[in-house]
Amino acid sequence: MAVKTFEQYVASLRRLRPTVYMFGEKIENVVDNPRIRAGINATGATYELANDEKYKKLITTISPFTKEPINRFTLPPQSVEDLVMRVKVNRILGGYVGTCHQRCTGLDCLCTLSIVTYDIDKKYGTHYYDRFMDFLKYMQAHDLTGNASVTDVKGDRNLGPHEQPDKDMYLRVVEQTKEGIVVRGAKVHQTGSLSSHEIIVLPTRAMAKGDEDYALAFAIPSDTKNLIHVVGRNSMDTREIEGVDCGNIRYSKYCPTLIFDEVFVPWERVFMFRESEFAAEMVSRFSAFHRQSHGGCKSGKIDAMTGAALAMMEYNGTAKVGHHKEKVIDMIHIAETLYGCSLAASYEGKREASGTYFIDPILANASKIHEGKQMAEVTRIMVDIAGGYVADLPSDKDFDNPEIAELLKKYLKGATGVPVEKRIKMLRLVEKMAMESADTISDIHGGGSAAAHRLTIYRESDTNYKKNCAKRLAGIED
Amino acid sequence: MAVKTFEQYVASLRRLRPTVYMFGEKIENVVDNPRIRAGINATGATYELANDEKYKKLITTISPFTKEPINRFTLPPQSVEDLVMRVKVNRILGGYVGTCHQRCTGLDCLCTLSIVTYDIDKKYGTHYYDRFMDFLKYMQAHDLTGNASVTDVKGDRNLGPHEQPDKDMYLRVVEQTKEGIVVRGAKVHQTGSLSSHEIIVLPTRAMAKGDEDYALAFAIPSDTKNLIHVVGRNSMDTREIEGVDCGNIRYSKYCPTLIFDEVFVPWERVFMFRESEFAAEMVSRFSAFHRQSHGGCKSGKIDAMTGAALAMMEYNGTAKVGHHKEKVIDMIHIAETLYGCSLAASYEGKREASGTYFIDPILANASKIHEGKQMAEVTRIMVDIAGGYVADLPSDKDFDNPEIAELLKKYLKGATGVPVEKRIKMLRLVEKMAMESADTISDIHGGGSAAAHRLTIYRESDTNYKKNCAKRLAGIED
Amino acid sequence: MAVKTFEQYVASLRRLRPTVYMFGEKIENVVDNPRIRAGINATGATYELANDEKYKKLITTISPFTKEPINRFTLPPQSVEDLVMRVKVNRILGGYVGTCHQRCTGLDCLCTLSIVTYDIDKKYGTHYYDRFMDFLKYMQAHDLTGNASVTDVKGDRNLGPHEQPDKDMYLRVVEQTKEGIVVRGAKVHQTGSLSSHEIIVLPTRAMAKGDEDYALAFAIPSDTKNLIHVVGRNSMDTREIEGVDCGNIRYSKYCPTLIFDEVFVPWERVFMFRESEFAAEMVSRFSAFHRQSHGGCKSGKIDAMTGAALAMMEYNGTAKVGHHKEKVIDMIHIAETLYGCSLAASYEGKREASGTYFIDPILANASKIHEGKQMAEVTRIMVDIAGGYVADLPSDKDFDNPEIAELLKKYLKGATGVPVEKRIKMLRLVEKMAMESADTISDIHGGGSAAAHRLTIYRESDTNYKKNCAKRLAGIED
């Protein structure tokens, strides 16, 4: 059965045995660890909605490769419509989980590989594309989630991969055998690596001469030997562990550091090997797809944030305050800007040689630049509207303590007729969406830095055309 | 021949005899008045490019109504592709004329009427749609330009049309005969009214009970008796009259006040008559179409402005200055934001009952809100990059004065090897694009005020959906 | 001895026995609770620096009332110099603690009362000013910290105090005896209430007819009977409790909800009683002083944030990246804007009837409006520069776990030659300053909402003067 249910998805993760550390301890049962489970639930929403009558048609389709129904999160786009659906599905999911659902990154890797393996083969007569297609069909057949392992630790930012004093600052091949390769290095900010069945590795940057050992792409199961997930700190992480004051009652996000401490990769899972001049294409395709994804999921998250602001206005009794309404309009405007540019990037997509469709990179990056700057503004507005209690709301445990529970409920009442519990719950959600670091910081750093997005729109723009427009109007002939 | 050439267009205008005043004088020869002619040339570009091998396919198409080749500026969109082409054609033209080409407003009226006349007929059994289709075919057959006569003078903004002390503050019917109606009032900011063959009148706002006399739509030739065009002042208007220091060597913009001093309209040209509840739909459809148009032409104008900035960097010797490049990226980003949102609005368009396609109003307005705020920023950046001479460049007449010409040319040199004439011409173009009032102020007021655009995205958004997203995540059940 | 040391301050708090709840439990030892202690340490810095040779002259002065050396945090300004020193001392402290030091609010209450009690007496012949001066001298003599108890819970924002269904939504008098009054209500966001010896209560808004019971000002010890401090949740609070991953190694902030569950106040501590028309002056004076304070401490916090960004550039190896430097300049510019407007507000201060100096409210509010919008931008920039590890840095416990410690240290290295520990510590500080809710949310809500600041600058501006400037230039005579 190619489209898994939420339950089947969780059961499939339960069969994996990844090596995981968190807060100084080794974690054996990942799936039932409440901190990690909140992230798994978010990815699980992509399975849940695929089986929901209302969203089924949006999220599932027929694979042109396996000819079976599949979840769109396993399909590199084969048409403009597929590109557009990526954005629409992400927007729905963003509003549904109110955070990152974490499944887009793996898909963005599949999209990238489906184009670039083909291009490498064409130049070198290699057979990466066939290998990749086998892997893709496997992902589709089992409805698996992939994790994008792209961002290296980078060491000294002044130096390229092979120039680093410690050669492992970018993931590299350290051994090569008949069966496969052994790699060493580390990838960071691995959103949802434990919610994923497969870790898909791409290079994080363009590679220069001398960097051949670093020009690698491959995929391995998330519980491969010597692969270590270290779940770092997020600002509100202990609440999920304690099961109190979570804000978002179901979903959250975590982003481990992933250490490849001499990990073996069989040849059939190697999709690029030392073709260093294709590293740049890998990363630029991936980034472009990922920025397109963000235009969907982040506008969806703003839907939830806008809804929280509107609910707080209702609960506080400020629903008719003019400047609050103006601020809500600002939130809507930002969401639609992200969404509009990302949609346009999709509609303007073009077919690549392999048959996969690629978005317009200028418009995709235009969307991401807004995200990097404006999500912080959306957050600020939501907090402004919600009120100061976002900072210091008493704990649910206090509301359960009979010595003060009634006093707290008395004094936290808002608009007449609104149960105090609603106001408290919504304030807690606002706190979560505003102050939880894993997701808010991805607004800034997800899909590369703002500087990279800016450089991309400059590089991709036809500046000569623009100059010629001006020269003609000024009457200048060259 | 349904697709006119530039020359045929100018010749056709020459046959009209409109009543025109400018700077205190009556103008008899409109077409050869250099101030007005610069505007006519801009509209003329829509004819010119329709006959240009490179752009022909973009700008012309086959009319589904007349089955003949037509200029797209006479076609209400009959498909998503037609909607998208509106934006793309406008972007090309914006870069081509570096100002407003003035022909979109008439088309936006045609688009509007092709939807709303059908809707009125459906409710009232009237025959506006057929009348309108006759008019449309006439426009197509002769490749005519229409002018959108929408914005009334409004008098006291606190009062509705029928509440005004002077009843003519909104255009209204003052007499009704068997042959037609007589109307009185005035419309302002009539961009290109003298570059147009036809004046197409729509109401400027929703109408309340009591406002029936004001609920009118119709079309009349631009030289109809008792119709008076008063061409107002623009900031650099005398330069075109003197033929010196124009900056943009071919194109400009003007926006008369149009006084309907008891003007007769025959019934076959009346497209709405006292159906006041449809006034709101008229204006909201028109505004949405017009905001979509702006997303194209203004991003095209930014192309020319960006090109001017890049050329100035070259001519000044600052092509490698880092912060200049960052500023150019800001310009590009703004252009792509306008364009992306407007494109998305088009791709997401839907078919209306009459068969015309209508854009997504949220995305179209999202584009316009950026225009209203960010075009001023684009201008500021262009001036920042170009340098202080935008403020006070000596006149071409000084460069022609032998007493000082050589001294001026000596001292106005820029980067080594760049002829001083290029630098002077480009500075003059920058001045034109930055300081010419007719076009820059339409960034703010064209297509209605920012407040109207903001209200629209709020009204059209599904705020309940957003609230429900948040409530579900917070665990609130109603 | 009127100027306490840090140790004397802590010892003095140890003698208090406040009623405190946190996370569902009653807290008996407040001073040694690590969560609260981090806040006490921040306030303690005001004592520490008063005994530091470098800052002594800045922070201490001679009281014109007691003629003894005092800490400036007990002195209502008696000169323009005193006003200016408020801002300068706060800037130093902001950089020194990297968060809110929490002692300004009490001083802002003293400043307010030193003006308004005098004004009330003048109108009503009451003796509040003398009572207040006794209280002030007591504060000075013992170098005590006060807490500003201003913000009521407010209930339904649509309704005034006496219109609320529950009459206790604003703090009010419920009983009056010969000895004093009994009050009921709750005050929220009580920054540093447990770091304070005295709780100083002012009304939170202007009062209308019918609101007399709510027009109260008084002071009581922070451990008064029936006064309950409920310490709410902040985003990173458990880290201090666990003593790990704190980021800021010494200082933090907490903001309890304070419930006055029928609290007795003796007459000698009552500074306003039912003079409802003075409530507006109380709150507007307090807000203005508090907004001035923010201009100092928040620019000081930006100093620390800018320093963190610069250190991260050094540790990451991006010290020479052009766009990073531009972003640092943005941070500096924002700091200086807050500081400059707040300083100007101080220098333009004027003497009030009682002898206390009051700042220029327009300039003080101009500073605060920038804070409300731009601190979020400063935070965004700092995170942008620091890198993605702000989101998900492994715990110090992981760095202590021998199974993975060396791997983590290997892979978290940055620029050549920088010890990895420095990079880790600085990333943790950045996380703290960016994602800790208590302090970041005070950027938005501290000193009232942005809407209030905006209204203030409008109300205080001479709009007629401005209109007359324009009319004269336009040649309009009235």
Place this chain on the structure above:
Amino acid sequence: MAVKTFEQYVASLRRLRPTVYMFGEKIENVVDNPRIRAGINATGATYELANDEKYKKLITTISPFTKEPINRFTLPPQSVEDLVMRVKVNRILGGYVGTCHQRCTGLDCLCTLSIVTYDIDKKYGTHYYDRFMDFLKYMQAHDLTGNASVTDVKGDRNLGPHEQPDKDMYLRVVEQTKEGIVVRGAKVHQTGSLSSHEIIVLPTRAMAKGDEDYALAFAIPSDTKNLIHVVGRNSMDTREIEGVDCGNIRYSKYCPTLIFDEVFVPWERVFMFRESEFAAEMVSRFSAFHRQSHGGCKSGKIDAMTGAALAMMEYNGTAKVGHHKEKVIDMIHIAETLYGCSLAASYEGKREASGTYFIDPILANASKIHEGKQMAEVTRIMVDIAGGYVADLPSDKDFDNPEIAELLKKYLKGATGVPVEKRIKMLRLVEKMAMESADTISDIHGGGSAAAHRLTIYRESDTNYKKNCAKRLAGIED
């Protein structure tokens, strides 16, 4: 008599015989040329208000050098109060003339020279300071206006002065005799050069080895032989020439290009000669003073712009529209930000070796950065509020044309009871303040580019102090 009246000022200009070209013609009677006269009137306002009972005390003072009453525009600040008065006087004048009054630049040169000549003498034993003081006393005794001749034409921006192919791209000495020196070059954007008695020349940038010939400072009468003023184009310049549609009924601005075609300067007027290492100090002092001046005059201009917006709201009938009020608040906030930072820069000023006071350069530049970005926003808002007629208001000549005058007056009416003439005049003023290039472009380029202001605040900031704040909090010891 040391304080001239407006009439005496105009009479004194009438005695000069400068060489002037404008729009291709030589101008003989400068004072009565309406284009130039509008600028002279603006400078004249500094004389007018010095004799106005209301402002006399603000604008005049006693010279510590001549011991006579002088206009503050001839006084280098000798105290913090003098620094503060510079800002306050400029604010008043900005609102009074609604444009640039053009007299600050000369004063900013005097301020600069009063510091730097002293410093040069100290190093080299030269006698520039005495020479300068003689010149200063002459300026004070006759209440003269100076013009800052700073900005060179610069040629190729990639190259320093002595590296240019044409050596005259920066003004330089070409001959040296016993009587004095002969200089060649050109200075641009010479605001008010024909409203000035004296031209005061400073270098425009730091000078490197090899640039000695360019390291010059001196002063000469504005009608010196071989000194040519070329008045360039401003966007609305012909209106003043025609005397119609001026908007601002009295005042305007013009900025000639000034060509020094081998001009003789006697030694007693030379204030720096080849001491190239002092060029940087000259320009940085001048810029800092000039940026401080802008903080005053531009906030004053915003007062007039805000007043125009408020008047338009009244005349249009939108005085109670909520978003209009919010926009006015934005305008006020920007004005106060410029003013506040500039005031703070003044109050924090320090005495230099010569006795002149110098402002805090960080705060002065912080003000200017806001101006460079936010004046465009103020303009945008004013236009947004005023309405679309800013773009295309019929000419006063049309209102005088009996064929259409009554129709125009009928249709341009606004709010009930407001004479149509008021609305028309105010719209015209808005157009002037928004679209007149000479003044609006000085918002961006006056006092150097934004990049220069940004660099200054970075360079002047103590970044080590900031880093140390962060390191201490993070627990990092070096």
